[in-house]
Amino acid sequence: MISVSEARAALLRLISVTEIEQVPLAEANGRVLAQPVSAVRDQPPFSASAMDGYAVKRDEVELHAMFQVIGEAAAGHRFEGRLKAGQAVRIFTGAPVPDGADFVVIQEDVDRKKDLITILDQPGASDNIRPRGGDFTIGQTVNAPRLLRPSDVALLAAMNIPKVPVYRRPVVALISTGDELVMPGGTPGPDQIIASNTFGLKAMLEEFGAEVRILPIAKDSDTSLKMAFSLARDVDLVVTIGGASVGDHDLVAKVSADLGMERSFYKVAMRPGKPLMAGRMGKATMVGLPGNPVSAMVCGHIFLRPMIQSMLGYEAQEESLQTATLTHDLAANGPREHYMRATVAAGEITVSPRQDSALLTILADANALLVLPPHAPAQRCGDTLHYLPI
Amino acid sequence: MISVSEARAALLRLISVTEIEQVPLAEANGRVLAQPVSAVRDQPPFSASAMDGYAVKRDEVELHAMFQVIGEAAAGHRFEGRLKAGQAVRIFTGAPVPDGADFVVIQEDVDRKKDLITILDQPGASDNIRPRGGDFTIGQTVNAPRLLRPSDVALLAAMNIPKVPVYRRPVVALISTGDELVMPGGTPGPDQIIASNTFGLKAMLEEFGAEVRILPIAKDSDTSLKMAFSLARDVDLVVTIGGASVGDHDLVAKVSADLGMERSFYKVAMRPGKPLMAGRMGKATMVGLPGNPVSAMVCGHIFLRPMIQSMLGYEAQEESLQTATLTHDLAANGPREHYMRATVAAGEITVSPRQDSALLTILADANALLVLPPHAPAQRCGDTLHYLPI
Incomplete structure (x- = not known):
């Protein structure tokens, strides 16, 4: 028997991060950015007004100063001319600041009569202008790896990055084993129970970020278990549940060995979950979980979570106790x-x-x-x- | 202006929990159970062995006692006969305990020679039997409302509940407004920026449990905004972003009023996020968020999260500061x-x-x-x- 931390380390050696795929931005949340991405523009792309008000020349701003309003700048529609002394441009939040202007007097500080405005309250020190590139500049990167959250998605959108390189979701196949098992909704015989582990684990592993397939229940026979394994040839991780105590045999250990599984370890000094097995099986990693429902779920938390997060490109981290x-x-x-x-x-x-x-x-x-x-x-x-x- | 907590209370009065739908068990995780569900069977459905060992009569158990092994009970395959004095049945974890037996001696405590076993270590006090119904009994309920987690999904599976009554995911339509906006991947003009709010909010609201649709960007005109609203007639919540400062008009306020919106409130005493508007619009609730990216995202956290969770049937809870x-x-x-x-x-x-x-x-x-x-x-x-x- 090995310790829990030895088992976890051995399991992490069995897997590797998945390959990189490009996903649409709308699907990037919760994924791990796999490569740095760079802004393809400045944000804002021009000096922009931070407020609704009047664009003027800063050195003309003082209490009671008057300006002639010569035009308007709205978000998406700049004022095309150039501001001269004594002139102002009506401006709205997000609009480009006109050439010649370097200050925005907020509308609450002025009185307007037709095309004339008068500054009635002394403006503060802020110019109320967002400088070009003040949020980010062209070429500025978001570094990888990075777990993408909603605010990152908004940032990538603003950077005009419609496709995002992330690590592919690992595909996990769940095989529960045992003649006693019937699927939910089925009609169990007098000696049978309902398969619950696969459903609980599917929910759990999906929360961790995996794509999960529930395979048909394997009966307690070589043939049935081999059939189930054959359905899992193209996945990243095969997880069996139960089957370690079939008559006097450990059926999963035998069949997986028959199929060429290179076993990494067999038993772990933990409760619940002692009969835990893992190894390489072709291109996939195989983990054999104990059949007791709580054991299987606890092993999911302790072992499968770090494996899936590691496949997803999360940086290795200690269990957060x-x-x-x-x-x-x-x-x-x-x-x-x-x-x-x-x-x-x-x-x-x-x-x-x-x-x-x-x-x-x-x-x-x-x-x-x-x-x-x-x-x-x-x-x-x-x-x-x-x-x-x- | 009203306070943040007044605004939150007003928003919660605008919405109601969605209707109940039946979802397959495999999709129930993270949803809120809407009605109590009851186990349709006992678990275990029979007294079951908790260990690999030998089923015997408890009053015959003592050091050096010998038993004749008369058969085998495995998970899914009970021993059909009845145990008599001096007899034992080989039994495996999860197998039904044979009639006449009321104790399982674990295999590590016996020596077996052909069909004879001898108890070599004094068994402990535990009978190593899981009594029928020891986990739950037929008719036992999981009460609603309850946020379903993976372990609940496993429990519902074991109870043989293949479909689960949960509150429907609310559908949210996101409309960003502004002539300055271009979708990610598009080619912005010199006065334009990329629409980022809808992508950030979509990611956020999906995390909260909503189904989110990004509608076409509304231009700064009555016609364009009305077209966008017309695409959102069948949703639970319409969220507009921006449009409160179009020229000298609040376009969203005007158009939503034209469309019959009954406004609940307009401005909230918060930074960022002051120009927040909400009301009823036909069968939907409408929330108008400010257009600044950070304002929109912060309002998502502060206001849209409790609204969506309330629609999903979560019990009202204070903001968890x-x-x-x-x-x-x-x-x-x-x-x-x-x-x-x-x-x-x-x-x-x-x-x-x-x-x-x-x-x-x-x-x-x-x-x-x-x-x-x-x-x-x-x-x-x-x-x-x-x-x-x-």
Whole structure:
């Protein structure tokens, strides 16, 4: 058995970032920019008024000064002439500042009578002009890698970048295994249960940014499992769930070995999730998750998230554990790192008394996994402990 | 002018939760459950082994006890007979516990020779059996409203609920206005800029859970703006951007009034974002955002997020402000609530020295909006202030 951090490191060695694809700007949010992109223009592309008012010459601005209004400049429609002494141009926010003008008196500071304006309030120091290139200049780059957020999308739009180079979403195939499984909506026999892991994991991995395919359930036979694997030949990551305890066999280990899987590791010192397996299988990475629903979901958080984020080009980052105060005593931990279902509220963490890895109701009501290192001593009410938000 | 909180309350009065739709389970993640759903079966549906081992009678379990193995129970395949005294059934995790058995000795605790097993280690107190209905029982409900997360999706799957009643995603139409605007990828004239707001807002509102349509840019004319509105007749929310300062007119206010918009309010005491307008327009709600890119995005965070979440059935919640320590002095605020672009790192907040609402580069590099209430006094380095993460 290897430790959780060893397993995570081994898993990250098994994958690589996906190739770069160009996506339309409208689909770039949440993706990782893969190459620097450069503005193809200045923003603003001209000196622009920041306010509604009158464009004038700065050195003529003083209380009671009068100007003749000779034209108008609106956003999209510049005033074509050149301002001379004593003249003003009516100007609106976003409009190009006319040649010869270098100051905008805001409209609240003037009195207008026909084509004459008089400055009635002393203007402030600001010229109310956005200089050309004040936001960005042509050639200015947005550097990669960068996780693109809505404000980045707006910035790329303003830079006139209609297609964006990002890392392709990794494709993940989910194979659940077991004669006992029936799809939701199906009619289970008396010995059967509903396949829940694939649906929970699909939702989770899509949140992480993957494209997820649920493959047909594999029965507990070589043939059925090989058929399922054959449907996953073109994906980046094959995830099996269950199948490690079929009669006296680990069916997934056997069949994946038959299919040429080079195993990286087999078991991890963690609860839940001990029977975790991973390796290379052709061009894909294969991860075998335990079949208990909670184990599979916890392994999704702990292992599949960093794998998918790494394939997506996210910069490697430590697991972002947070801290909270324990509301009760807690027994010492055994030799395996324990991820205990818990609820955090107002900085306090309460561990569910029921930690059976089959209990989905407990997981659904949890919002945290309390992380107990191997051989952690008993904890007391009031101790500060680490947890992973889920 | 009304305050930010008055504006938010008025906006929430303009909208209502969308109708309920049934979505396939695989699409339910992130949606709000609209009606309680009930398990159509017990989970587990039978007493099931929690371990690989041997099913026996509990009162026969003691160190050195021997049992004859009479059969096997695997997941999906129960042992059909009934266990008698001195007998054991080989059993695997998830398999139904045979009739007559009420204890599973884990395989690590026994020695097996052909069909005989001997208990070599004193079993613990646990019977290693998951009782029928131990996770949930038939008729047990998941209550609504509830924001569905991946673990809920797994739970609903296990309950055999293939379709899930959730609130429909609200449809939002985005109309940017202005003769100066050109779509990304287009060729702007010398007085023009690229439309960036609609792309940034689309990304943002999709993150909030809306379905977003970018409509054609409306030119600065009644006709063009009316054409754009006519394309938005069937949506829940129409958002215009800009158009409040076209020549001496507020074109959006005029045209929306012509089209029967019942205005709820017009201006809000905030920076950026003062010229915010909202009202009912036929069956839709209409919000007019200011045209400056940063203003539009900030208004998206402050106003459109609670509106969309409310339409999606999220329970009303206060804006989740966080606190951080200011790294520098900050001048007193004026009469309007100020949302200042800032960067938070390690509990410290630094306000950008450039707060012009046209600067997308500043917004893209910010991860917080520092919130200064109206007339807030000058702040000192080391003060604790509120911010909104963005």
